Amino acid sequence: MMFCGLYRESICLNHLHFTATIGSIHYQQSFLFMRQSQLFTKTRKEAPIDEVAKNAQLLIRAGYISKEMAGVYNYLPLGLRVVERVKQIVREEMNVVGGQELLMSSMQRKELWESTGRWDDEIVDVWFKSSLKAGGEVGLGWSHEEPIGEMMKNYITSYKDLPISVYQFQTKLRNELRAKSGIMRGREFIMKDMYSFCVDEESHLAYYESTKPAYMRVFERLGIGSDTYVTFAAGGAFTKFSHEFQTICETGEDVTYINKEKGIAINEEVLNDETLESLGVTREELIATKTAEVGNIFNFGQQKAEDLGLLMKDKNGENVPVWMGSYGIGVTRLVGVLVEKFADEKGIVWPESVAPFRMHLVGLNLDDTEIRDYADGVYAMLGAAGIDVLYDDRVEARPGEKFADSDLLGMPYRVVVSRKTKDEGTFEVVTRRTGETRHLTEGELTADFGTSASA
RNA sequence: CGGGGUGUAGCAUAAUGGUAGUGUACGCGGUUUGGGACCGUGUGGCCCGGGUUCGAUUCCCGGCUCCCCGACCA
Numbered sequence: 099m100m101f102c103g104l105y106r107e108s109i110c111l112n113h114l115h116f117t118a119t120i121g122s123i124h125y126q127q128s129f130l131f132m133r134q135s136q137l138f139t140k141t142r143k144e145a146p147i148d149e150v151a152k153n154a155q156l157l158i159r160a161g162y163i164s165k166e167m168a169g170v171y172n173y174l175p176l177g178l179r180v181v182e183r184v185k186q187i188v189r190e191e192m193n194v195v196g197g198q199e200l201l202m203s204s205m206q207r208k209e210l211w212e213s214t215g216r217w218d219d220e221i222v223d224v225w226f227k228s229s230l231k232a233g234g235e236v237g238l239g240w241s242h243e244e245p246i247g248e249m250m251k252n253y254i255t256s257y258k259d260l261p262i263s264v265y266q267f268q269t270k271l272r273n274e275l276r277a278k279s280g281i282m283r284g285r286e287f288i289m290k291d292m293y294s295f296c297v298d299e300e301s302h303l304a305y306y307e308s309t310k311p312a313y314m315r316v317f318e319r320l321g322i323g324s325d326t327y328v329t330f331a332a333g334g335a336f337t338k339f340s341h342e343f344q345t346i347c348e349t350g351e352d353v354t355y356i357n358k359e360k361g362i363a364i365n366e367e368v369l370n371d372e373t374l375e376s377l378g379v380t381r382e383e384l385i386a387t388k389t390a391e392v393g394n395i396f397n398f399g400q401q402k403a404e405d406l407g408l409l410m411k412d413k414n415g416e417n418v419p420v421w422m423g424s425y426g427i428g429v430t431r432l433v434g435v436l437v438e439k440f441a442d443e444k445g446i447v448w449p450e451s452v453a454p455f456r457m458h459l460v461g462l463n464l465d466d467t468e469i470r471d472y473a474d475g476v477y478a479m480l481g482a483a484g485i486d487v488l489y490d491d492r493v494e495a496r497p498g499e500k501f502a503d504s505d506l507l508g509m510p511y512r513v514v515v516s517r518k519t520k521d522e523g524t525f526e527v528v529t530r531r532t533g534e535t536r537h538l539t540e541g542e543l544t545a546d547f548g549t550s551a552s553a
Numbered sequence: 554c555g556g557g558g559u560g561u562a563g564c565a566u567a568a569u570g571g572u573a574g575u576g577u578a579c580g581c582g583g584u585u586u587g588g589g590a591c592c593g594u595g596u597g598g599c600c601c602g603g604g605u606u607c608g609a610u611u612c613c614c615g616g617c618u619c620c621c622c623g624a625c626c627a
Contacts, residue, residue, distance in 0.1 A: 144565050148619050498588035
């Protein structure tokens with residue numbers, strides 16, 4: 099019974115390679131589309147009382163995530179799709195700047211962190227630590243600066259090996275004293291962290307600068323480009339400032355002083371006379387704005403490599419420290435920011451670029467076999483057109499419930515099929531963000547939303 | 554880490570020193586069907602430990618949990 103729907107897809111869309119048949123078993127290779135009746139998650143009218151943050155309330159109500167414990171969330175099928183789509187956008191942009199993806203371990207060596215003086219809980223207060231039954235302690239990765247620098251010793255011996263840029267999507271574990279703001283500040287979260295290794299200051303700074311537009315492209319693709327600012331923030335060991343990417347967000351944790359015309363943004367933590375003077379702005383020109391940090395890049399200079407002993411032979415045969423930078427984007431936090439920024443009173447509103455499905459096909463009057471066959475046909479037609487679609491094929495749910503669920507789930511477009519639309523021969527297409535309703539023919543629908551048009 | 558709260562069914566809640574009622578969700582029967590419909594019926598619950606008491610979900614102590622404010626946030 100469970101696999102009825104799957105079997106049906108196999109039959110009608112076999113020719114599109116959405117399924118492969120080996121012997122008599124049907125393997126579905128891609129979940130481009132899905133029947134809502136098969137989704138194990140359900141929507142809720144009420145959010146758990148212990149969630150105050152809008153992002154967590156809506157994501158839990160809509161069945162995207164569930165809470166495991168304070169600051170720790172599970173990503174359910176719909177939520178995972180959003181995370182994966184955000185990751186893919188980040189991945190593509192990191193690849194543009196030459197990043198090579200890898201995956202470091204979560205368990206880290208105590209001795210390595212001791213060598214840079216950062217194993218001590220007094221120095222780093224977010225450590226999760228454990229011990230091996232065989233003896234010895236391990237840390238659970240809250241950052242990968244040390245391990246990745248250490249590992250790169252195996253691959254960097256000469257200036258000829260550089261530049262190198264590597265990145266990963268990692269589950270970071272941070273023992274925060276207080277988790278808050280739903281998925282925006284948890285103890286376990288997914289982060290993209292990239293590290294660059296360059297031969298001299300010039301190439302290092304050039305690479306550092308190239309990541310800013312790459313980051314901005316990510317945010318533009320997520321629909322928050324115009325609200326995101328490269329922001330001067332507290333620096334690291336080497337430079338006066340680091341650069342944060344701050345997005346205007348009412349529920350953000352930071353306050354950023356912004357001058358839109360001059361394109362200058364300053365985190366309040368470094369707002370002082372010296373900063374203002376060096377950047378050529380006055381306090382009066384800046385507007386204090388609540389923001390959420392969605393990215394942060396650090397220039398380590400040669401300091402980090404020196405601490406780690408990550409040396410290369412230069413042209414004169416001398417051993418010199420490598421120039422390093424690190425570049426972070428909080429992937430799961432970004433999902434939270436998108437919910438916070440775009441949700442309305444009815445629920446989530448996803449940007450098209452990361453919505454779990456582009457289209458929500460809502461079938462009404464499905465207790466009528468004739469209408470159900472018609473709606474199933476529309477579902478197959480949309481799939482054939484290359485549109486990723488979630489199909490509310492629930493027979494027992496009433497229209498009001500389906501519309502409310504659809505609003506809550508937040509797919510960019512809703513297409514209603516019912517006895518009425520069947521009789522009229524058109525499709526009712528509602529844009530979630532604006533509420534605009536259009537009536538399209540099948541040809542118009544596939545032309546507007548099909549694979550060729552969505553590129 | 555300092556301060557303040559919280560804990561009753563999957564979720565949201567009420568009352569009570571004599572072991573608990575409602576909404577929602579879920580099961581069954583029926584009427585409905587374009588914005589979370591209705592009738593009937595059923596399943597399901599007091600965070601953990603100790604104390605006071607004839608008796609504790611209730612009062613007291615401790616623990617844990619979760620939330621909020623602050624601090625912190627590489």
